[in-house]
Amino acid sequence: MVRSELIARLTAQNPHLHEKDCEAIVSAILGRIEEALVAGDRVEIRGFGAFSRKTMRARQGRNPKTGESVPVTEKKALHFKPGKEMRQRLNPGLPDALPELRRAG
Structure with missing residues (x-):
């Protein structure tokens, strides 16, 4: 699964959210994980x-x-x-x- 497929599945499972909202959520989560790993956490x-x-x-x-x-x-x-x-x-x-x-x- 690639990032766009994850966003598409989240959007399909949550019809009350716009695709841009799901994209922002995925980006925020992955960004925070990346920041923590770069910091050595x-x-x-x-x-x-x-x-x-x-x-x-x-x-x-x-x-x-x-x-x-x-x-x-x-x-x-x-x-x-x-x-x-x-x-x-x-x-x-x-x-x-x-x-x-x-x-x-």
Whole structure:
């Protein structure tokens, strides 16, 4: 689903709202999530999951064409961890893993 499809579905489910209103709502929510992640905060949406920022350390990489070693600088990456309810909806019928198994994975 892309942003425009999300806005269209919200508009269809809420006929009392104009499409521009739904677009503003989606933009406000996504903008606030983005601001929090840029600031280094964790964003948790109960029942859905949590977004966080991870730091990928600097390392030596390889140019795949030449095989030459090249430095890769430190960078930030987005990490998403689905919540328990989301995992259960994605995998209906599967038991939730035991706590000992979760730590190992």
